[in-house]
Amino acid sequence: GEEVAQTPKHLVRGEGQKAKLYCAPIKGHSYVFWYQQVLKNEFKFLISFQNENVFDETGMPKERFSAKCLPNSPCSLEIQATKLEDSAVYFCASSHITGAGNTIYFGEGSWLTVV
Amino acid sequence: AQKVTQAQTEISVVEKEDVTLDCVYETRDTTYYLFWYKQPPSGELVFLIRRNSFDEQNEISGRYSWNFQKSTSSFNFTITASQVVDSAVYFCALSEAEGSSNTGKLIFGQGTTLQVKP
Numbered sequence: 001g002e003e004v005a006q007t008p009k010h011l012v013r014g015e016g017q018k019a020k021l022y023c024a025p026i027k028g029h030s031y032v033f034w035y036q037q038v039l040k041n042e043f044k045f046l047i048s049f050q051n052e053n054v055f056d057e058t059g060m061p062k063e064r065f066s067a068k069c070l071p072n073s074p075c076s077l078e079i080q081a082t083k084l085e086d087s088a089v090y091f092c093a094s095s096h097i098t099g100a101g102n103t104i105y106f107g108e109g110s111w112l113t114v115v
Numbered sequence: 116a117q118k119v120t121q122a123q124t125e126i127s128v129v130e131k132e133d134v135t136l137d138c139v140y141e142t143r144d145t146t147y148y149l150f151w152y153k154q155p156p157s158g159e160l161v162f163l164i165r166r167n168s169f170d171e172q173n174e175i176s177g178r179y180s181w182n183f184q185k186s187t188s189s190f191n192f193t194i195t196a197s198q199v200v201d202s203a204v205y206f207c208a209l210s211e212a213e214g215s216s217n218t219g220k221l222i223f224g225q226g227t228t229l230q231v232k233p
Contacts, residue, residue, distance in 0.1 A: 031219060041204065043223035056218040091160065098219045106152075106160035 002026065004107035006092050007074075012113045013082045021110045022074040025094030031055065032075050033093040033104060034067060043091075049075065050098060082114045117142045119209050121224035128197055129232050136192045136227045138207030144168075146212040149183065149190045150221065155203040163205075166190065168212075197231045204228050 005024040013019045025032050034046040045059040049069040060067070064082075069075040079086055089109040095102045118141040128134045140149065151163040164174065166183050174181045178195045194201055208221040 033219070033221075035221075041226040043206070043208075043221070045220050045222075048218060048220065056220055059220075089158065093160075095219060102219055103162055103165055104219065104221060105162065108157075108159040111158075 004092055004094050004105055005074075006090075006107035006110050008110060009108065010111045010113070012115060015084060015114055016081050019079045019082050019086070019112055019114075021077045021090050021092075021112070023076070023092030023094075023107060024074045025092070026105055029094035029096050029105075031095045031098045031102075032069055033095075034075075034077050035091045035093065035106075037089040037091060037109070038085075038087075040089075046077070048098075055098065079112075082112075084114050087112060087114045117144075117209055117211060117222050119207050119222055119224035121205075121207055121227050123227045124225070125228045125230070127230045127232065130199060131196050132231075133193060133195050134197050134229065134231075136194075136205050136207075136229065138190045138192065138224060140188050140190065140207070140209045142209060142211055144211045144213040148210045148212060150208040150210065151181070151190075151192050152206045152208065153203045154206065154226070160206070163192075194229075197229075199231050199233055202229060202231045 007022045032049045036044045047057045047060045047067050048055040052069045064080045067077045089111050091109045093104045093106045095104045120139045147168045149166045153161040180193045182191045204226045206226045207224040
């Protein structure tokens with residue numbers, strides 16, 4: 001598609017439940033990024049993929065968070081046993097090639113609320 | 116360590132005023148890129164501009180202009196004759212381009228909330 005498509009737009013989970021977010025990158029884009037925006041302002045890089053391979057996972061919390069990009073499927077970000085502090089907007093982004101300077105296009109975000 | 120600072124948390128102006136949003140960055144790389152994104156109340160992130168570290172020419176796009184000063188590590192954004200539709204949170208971001216840093220990862224500033232009143 002012509003835009004990064006994220007689903008769901010809103011997700012509410014009770015503490016301890018699992019949350020799974022999906023992202024379809026722009027058609028032809030090989031790189032996918034996940035960012036977490038907390039408190040409306042702070043962006044935190046989580047993980048990036050080159051096709052189905054993890055490219056950079058330096059921002060990914062070691063526990064409870066996992067992500068995949070499988071062929072012919074939307075990418076996913078899963079949070080096991082959610083906590084209140086996981087409440088945030090999760091943005092997926094994609095780019096055609098990697099490296100600094102490439103324009104990264106963002107989806108509209110998935111708003112996760114943990115209650 | 117790399118860092119982007121947007122010292123202005125919130126700015127309020129009246130329509131038609133000019134407004135400048137400040138962005139100061141820190142990086143050890145000599146090759147890097149700077150970006151501005153707009154996040155309107157609807158929540159999406161809209162790409163505004165990308166600038167590489169070797170191009171210090173200022174850029175103008177309609178009512179928007181950007182002033183890149185390597186000597187002060189700043190990449191400021193000016194909106195001329197502001198309009199209500201400019202109300203949004205604006206983010207400055209840095210992407211490093213050397214060696215293992217060259218992954219395309221963006222380091223964001225804290226954002227500046229701009230409110231333009233009619």
